[in-house]
Amino acid sequence: KQEVTQIPAALSVPEGENLVLNCSFTDSAIYNLQWFRQDPGKGLTSLLLIQSSQREQTSGRLNASLDKSSGRSTLYIAASQPGDSATYLCAVHTDKLIFGTGTRLQVFP
Amino acid sequence: DAGITQSPRHKVTETGTPVTLRCHQTENHRYMYWYRQDPGHGLRLIHYSYGVKDTDKGEVSDGYSVSRSKTEDFLLTLESATSSQTSVYFCAIGRTLAGGPNEQFFGPGTRLTVL
Numbered sequence: 501k502q503e504v505t506q507i508p509a510a511l512s513v514p515e516g517e518n519l520v521l522n523c524s525f526t527d528s529a530i531y532n533l534q535w536f537r538q539d540p541g542k543g544l545t546s547l548l549l550i551q552s553s554q555r556e557q558t559s560g561r562l563n564a565s566l567d568k569s570s571g572r573s574t575l576y577i578a579a580s581q582p583g584d585s586a587t588y589l590c591a592v593h594t595d596k597l598i599f600g601t602g603t604r605l606q607v608f609p
Numbered sequence: 610d611a612g613i614t615q616s617p618r619h620k621v622t623e624t625g626t627p628v629t630l631r632c633h634q635t636e637n638h639r640y641m642y643w644y645r646q647d648p649g650h651g652l653r654l655i656h657y658s659y660g661v662k663d664t665d666k667g668e669v670s671d672g673y674s675v676s677r678s679k680t681e682d683f684l685l686t687l688e689s690a691t692s693s694q695t696s697v698y699f700c701a702i703g704r705t706l707a708g709g710p711n712e713q714f715f716g717p718g719t720r721l722t723v724l
Contacts, residue, residue, distance in 0.1 A: 542718070543715045551706065
């Protein structure tokens with residue numbers, strides 16, 4: 501059974517720091533991996549999708565990498581801002597989308 | 610924004626009553642999904658649809674049914690609501706990718722409380 505783990509569960513940092521959020525999964529047979537952001541009381545916003553044939557994807561200050569063989573993905577956030585405060589979820593796509601439990605990020609001024 | 614709306618956004622109901630949640634999309638995607646989100650469990654798939662009148666069960670389908678009579682609407686029904694179905698319900702659409710499963714985009718959610 502595929503399991504997705506995100507570490508750390510919570511993170512509090514000062515503005516301007518570069519961050520790494522980690523996602524690990526137990527079965528490397530995935531089609532793609534998707535990173536989401538969720539603000540309190542809101543829906544999920546898709547940030548990046550990495551297909552299984554890709555190693556990384558970039559969008560603005562965000563960079564996500566994928567190492568299927570080791571079952572790991574990282575989301576790198578450059579020059580963090582208070583507006584980045586949210587919960588970040590990774591999800592792996594097998595025959596369905598399986599979510600991790602998220603990393604709750606707080607960036608303080 | 611993938612053009613997904615959910616209604617109602619909030620609902621309080623009593624145990625034993627039927628409840629229907631609606632998901633509406635404007636982009637004509639084939640795949641639609643219903644998830645629930647609970648503390649400690651994350652997001653779990655309830656049902657999904659791969660076309661009009663084509664639906665299948667997800668991980669936590671007991672107590673729920675779905676219908677899709679037209680491409681743009683996917684309905685989730687709780688036939689007889691129970692307190693364990695108190696949750697936040699999210700609808701998603703799947704945007705098809707070449708050569709593989711789709712990229713999913715989520716609606717704003719419906720907060721359901723069953724008293």
